[in-house]
Amino acid sequence: MVSTEGEEIIVLGSSDIDIHMISDLFHRNSKIYTAIIIGECEIHYQGRASSKAPLGTRIVIYKSDGSLLVHEGKDRDPLNWQPPGSLCISDADKGFLEIRCRSRKYGHEIVSIRFKRILTAIWCRLSTKGLEVHGTEKDLVEMIYMNPSVISPSAKVIGREVETPSGKIDLILRDDPGNIYVVEVKNEKAGISAVNQLDRYVKYLESMQSRSPDVTRRIIGVLVSNGITRRAREALIERGYIYIDSMSLKIGNTSQTLMKYVK
Amino acid sequence: MVSTEGEEIIVLGSSDIDIHMISDLFHRNSKIYTAIIIGECEIHYQGRASSKAPLGTRIVIYKSDGSLLVHEGKDRDPLNWQPPGSLCISDADKGFLEIRCRSRKYGHEIVSIRFKRILTAIWCRLSTKGLEVHGTEKDLVEMIYMNPSVISPSAKVIGREVETPSGKIDLILRDDPGNIYVVEVKNEKAGISAVNQLDRYVKYLESMQSRSPDVTRRIIGVLVSNGITRRAREALIERGYIYIDSMSLKIGNTSQTLMKYVK
DNA sequence: GCCTAGGTCCCGTTT
DNA sequence: AAACGGGGCCTAGGC
Numbered sequence: 001m002v003s004t005e006g007e008e009i010i011v012l013g014s015s016d017i018d019i020h021m022i023s024d025l026f027h028r029n030s031k032i033y034t035a036i037i038i039g040e041c042e043i044h045y046q047g048r049a050s051s052k053a054p055l056g057t058r059i060v061i062y063k064s065d066g067s068l069l070v071h072e073g074k075d076r077d078p079l080n081w082q083p084p085g086s087l088c089i090s091d092a093d094k095g096f097l098e099i100r101c102r103s104r105k106y107g108h109e110i111v112s113i114r115f116k117r118i119l120t121a122i123w124c125r126l127s128t129k130g131l132e133v134h135g136t137e138k139d140l141v142e143m144i145y146m147n148p149s150v151i152s153p154s155a156k157v158i159g160r161e162v163e164t165p166s167g168k169i170d171l172i173l174r175d176d177p178g179n180i181y182v183v184e185v186k187n188e189k190a191g192i193s194a195v196n197q198l199d200r201y202v203k204y205l206e207s208m209q210s211r212s213p214d215v216t217r218r219i220i221g222v223l224v225s226n227g228i229t230r231r232a233r234e235a236l237i238e239r240g241y242i243y244i245d246s247m248s249l250k251i252g253n254t255s256q257t258l259m260k261y262v263k
Numbered sequence: 264m265v266s267t268e269g270e271e272i273i274v275l276g277s278s279d280i281d282i283h284m285i286s287d288l289f290h291r292n293s294k295i296y297t298a299i300i301i302g303e304c305e306i307h308y309q310g311r312a313s314s315k316a317p318l319g320t321r322i323v324i325y326k327s328d329g330s331l332l333v334h335e336g337k338d339r340d341p342l343n344w345q346p347p348g349s350l351c352i353s354d355a356d357k358g359f360l361e362i363r364c365r366s367r368k369y370g371h372e373i374v375s376i377r378f379k380r381i382l383t384a385i386w387c388r389l390s391t392k393g394l395e396v397h398g399t400e401k402d403l404v405e406m407i408y409m410n411p412s413v414i415s416p417s418a419k420v421i422g423r424e425v426e427t428p429s430g431k432i433d434l435i436l437r438d439d440p441g442n443i444y445v446v447e448v449k450n451e452k453a454g455i456s457a458v459n460q461l462d463r464y465v466k467y468l469e470s471m472q473s474r475s476p477d478v479t480r481r482i483i484g485v486l487v488s489n490g491i492t493r494r495a496r497e498a499l500i501e502r503g504y505i506y507i508d509s510m511s512l513k514i515g516n517t518s519q520t521l522m523k524y525v526k
Numbered sequence: 527g528c529c530t531a532g533g534t535c536c537c538g539t540t541t
Numbered sequence: 542a543a544a545c546g547g548g549g550c551c552t553a554g555g556c
Contacts, residue, residue: 009301009382011276034336036299036322038272038387048451048534049398056390059299059324065337073297073389074328076346077551080394081339083536109534119272119387124301126336127319131343135312137547165498166459167546188311188548191530193456196429196463229529235428311549340536346551372549400532430530450532454545492544 009124017118023092025123026062026099030088034126035062037097039118043070045080047109053079060099060113062088065128068101068111080111137187140246141170144183144224148173150249151181151222166200180205180219187246190225195235198223202241224249272387280381286355288386289325289362293351297389298325300360302381306333308343310372316342323362323376325351327389331364331374343374400450403509404433407446407487411436413512414444414485429463437480443468446485450509453488458498461486465504487512 012022026035037060043053053070058079061069068082085104090097096115103109141160148155152175159172171183182205184198202221209217221241228236228243236243275285289298300323306316316333321342324332331345345351351364359378366372404423411418415438422435436444445468447461465484472480484504491499491506499506 009277011274011383013274014272034322036301038299038385043394045534049396051394051396051534053394054392056392057387058389059297061322061334063334063336063338067337067339069334069339071324071326071332071389072391072393073326074330074347074391074393075326075551076330076332076341076344077533077535078339081534083339083534084337103534106534111534120274120385122301122383124320124382126321126334128335128337129317129319130335131306131314131316133312133314133549135549165455165494167455186547188550189529192429193530196459200459231428231529308549314549338536340550344549346549366549369549396534398534451535452544456546494544 007123010122012121014119017121019092019097019115019118022097022118022121023090025121026088026090029123030062030064030066032064032125033123034064036060036122036124037115037118038120040116042114042116043080044112045110047103047106051080055116057119062099062101064126066104070111070113080113082109082111135187137185140187140224140249141185143249144171144185151183151244152179155181164201164204166204167197169201172205174217178217180217181222182219183222183224185246186223186225188225189227189229190223190232190243191229192232192235194223194225195232195239195241198236198241199239202239270386273385275384277382280384282355282360282378282381285360285381285384286353288384289351289353292386293325293327293329295327295388296386297327299323299385299387300378300381301383303379304333305377305379306343307375308373310366310369314343318379320382325362325364328391329367333374333376343376345372345374398450400448403450403487403512404448406512407434407448414446414507415442418444427464427467429467430460432464435468441480443480443482444485445482446487448509449486449488451488452490452492453486453495453506454492455495455498457486457488458495458502458504461499461504462502465502 040055040057042055045051059071065084066086067084068086069078070080072079082101082103086101088099088101090099099113101111145157148157151173154176155173158174162169162172170185173181182201186194198221202219205219224244224246226246303318303320305318308314322334328347329349330347331349332341333343335342345364345366348367349364351362353362362376364374408420411420414436417439418436421437425432425435433448434446445464449457461484465482468482487507487509489509
């Protein structure tokens with residue numbers, strides 16, 4: 001048996017491989033150590049869907065947060081996996097190492113890995129710091145929230161994350177002439193679904209407005225995104241809405257792009 | 264220099280670590296071998312978004328298809344990554360190993376990894392077989408396609424993957440009384456967006472129908488999914504559409520669930 | 527190449 | 542806990 005106390009990393013080469021030892025290590029300290037096993041294995045998955053992978057050489061990673069990854073030599077995404085909080089049980093009694101991993105959240109989901117041969121096995125402590133990401137949609141909404149004049153010079157924010165039966169409206173603005181702007185922000189290239197989403201919000205506000213007939217304001221759909229697909233642009237124009245490229249906002253350009261549309 | 268010819272796996276322990284050798288291995292045979300490096304590193308990413316990860320112990324995997332993964336001890340998804348087809352360049356001349364990886368597709372995307380310390384480095388040949396997945400939405404559509412009577416006893420398929428300006432309709436059926444069924448299938452629990460999707464399809468068919476006023480058929484929206492959220496169900500009912508739980512279909516139950524709705 | 531939509535999506539945030 | 546929506550989503554399939 002190998003002591004793991006305080007070890008920073010344990011590397012077992014092919015000559016050190018003993019499946020009972022590996023099975024033992026797999027169970028101990030799994031809350032602290034991340035285990036990495038490289039070898040030939042078959043994999044079965046049964047759950048929301050089901051799959052079977054034939055014998056092949058793969059990397060299996062069982063992280064300290066209970067997530068399981070099985071990677072091949074291609075693709076960013078794992079071939080099989082289990083989400084964080086899953087529990088692995090290993091068994092070496094049948095002459096080969098078998099790992100069964102059950103999801104805590106979806107109890108009926110099971111990934112089963114049977115190793116025919118193990119090339120190397122590693123245990124190590126990895127950091128769990130995460131990172132800071134900038135330049136997301138949230139940042140873009142925040143920017144417009146702080147500078148609504150980029151949409152229209154006299155615009156003021158009158159709503160943010162406004163709930164509707166069809167989802168949340170990113171921003172609602174109103175300018176001095178009384179125009180209402182429904183702003184949908186996408187950090188990526190906008191497709192048809194983004195236009196449909198905007199359409200739904202505008203239609204909803206119009207239906208609300210029609211219930212108080214004393215007030216009749218113009219409601220203008222505005223899509224802010226990093227590019228737009230051809231079909232989406234056509235649909236946008238057909239419905240009389242407006243597209244603003246997010247890049248023109250990001251560079252601090254408070255251009256009056258909109259003014260040529262809004263009279 | 265280490266020979267990699269024909270080697271199945273190369274494992275360098277902490278005592279073998281020479282960053283110039285690792286840098287050299289990183290460049291050679293990267294089309295065949297997958298490289299795995301575990302060590303303390305800082306990471307910078309600049310591209311569609313940007314991020315920075317402080318010094319921490321992580322796993323870096325550079326696959327033979329050109330994908331790059333950086334994993335910590337938590338989460339199914341990598342902390343940083345680069346998609347397949349990316350190119351890594353390593354450099355050991357400044358006294359530490361630095362790997363810069365550029366995406367081929369998005370040329371301006373760069374992940375930069377600077378290792379302060381390397382614990383182990385591995386090269387191995389992994390399989391790239393992929394797998395077969397069953398129980399997906401496609402299978403469910405196929406099942407209904409082969410057995411349209413599960414929707415309504417006399418129903419026949421009159422359309423599949425039908426293109427509309429708002430997306431593709433999974434299935435369109437017609438029964439003997441002449442009712443038209445627009446079927447949207449979700450393999451997962453359906454949310455508001457699924458109802459909106461179905462609504463768009465029905466509205467589109469209705470608009471098509473109104474152009475040929477001699478034909479007036481009843482168009483019935485049908486959502487087949489593995490569960491439905493409360494708000495989605497409310498929206499569905501409000502619009503007069505029908506929900507069928509996919510589980511009731513999967514068990515071969517050709518129940519006449521629908522008949523109580525369709526007169 | 528662009529565009530569309532599904533996914534064992536993952537993941538954070540809010541209700 | 543459930544639900545909703547973003548994501549550097551990824552990945553497959555059409556055109």
